[in-house]
Amino acid sequence: MQNFHECVHFLLGKSLQRVNQVSKSKLQPFGITPVQYALLRQLWKQDGQLGHELADRLLLDRATITGVIDRLEQNGCIERRIDTVDRRNRVVCLTEKGQSLEIPLTEQMNLMNQVVLSEFSDEEAQQLKDMLYRLGIKQMAR
Numbered sequence: 001m002q003n004f005h006e007c008v009h010f011l012l013g014k015s016l017q018r019v020n021q022v023s024k025s026k027l028q029p030f031g032i033t034p035v036q037y038a039l040l041r042q043l044w045k046q047d048g049q050l051g052h053e054l055a056d057r058l059l060l061d062r063a064t065i066t067g068v069i070d071r072l073e074q075n076g077c078i079e080r081r082i083d084t085v086d087r088r089n090r091v092v093c094l095t096e097k098g099q100s101l102e103i104p105l106t107e108q109m110n111l112m113n114q115v116v117l118s119e120f121s122d123e124e125a126q127q128l129k130d131m132l133y134r135l136g137i138k139q140m141a142r
Helices: 008-030 034-045 051-058 062-074 096-100 102-116 122-140
Strands: 078-082 090-094
Touching: 008 034, 008 102, 034 051, 034 062, 034 090, 034 096, 034 102, 051 062, 051 090, 062 078, 090 096, 096 102
Parallel strands: none
Antiparallel strands: 078 090
């Protein structure tokens, strides 16, 4: 039997719990969740994307992305517009409010990274990010 400090599942779970707490505390004053921030970040890079494109980029299923889009639309950060290429589709576009949140939300998430990674040297922090990418994103993209 492994000790709890040797169990990858336990360690990742506790780590995620801490990151979520810090992220939520930084984003809460803006009424934005970490997943909503990730979607907004995609739109700041390229506005006017289809919902399924956002789902693919964020590695989320379509039902989940619909809920995230719905809440951001209710919050006034985005709007759905008829796609000029295919009127059956709706593209997700930033509103003025959504655009105005880019700098303050990015600053808050940069602070979150600093807080979470403060126990590590720059090299260790980069190694951790690389390992998490290989464990999560790279594996899911296969």
